[in-house]
Amino acid sequence: MEQNRVKQILSSSADIVVKYNGASVWIDNLHDDGKTATVHLRGPLEERSDVDITELQEEE
Numbered sequence: 001m002e003q004n005r006v007k008q009i010l011s012s013s014a015d016i017v018v019k020y021n022g023a024s025v026w027i028d029n030l031h032d033d034g035k036t037a038t039v040h041l042r043g044p045l046e047e048r049s050d051v052d053i054t055e056l057q058e059e060e
Contacts, residue, residue: 001056003034009058017059020051027056 001018009016009027018025018039025039028048037056040048 001053001058003053006030006037006053019057019059020055
């Protein structure tokens with residue numbers, strides 16, 4: 001995923017489904033480097049991970 005799309009998703013009020021390694025995640029924030037983001041799994045687990053944004057995929 002590109003940096004601009006991550007920013008659009010973060011600022012959107014729509015429920016946009018994003019996948020990381022096949023799992024549905026929420027994007028919490030884009031890091032200052034513009035290449036990594038903090039995400040957490042959708043659902044009861046709040047475990048957060050820092051990932052490379054190129055590994056995020058928007059579900060169509």
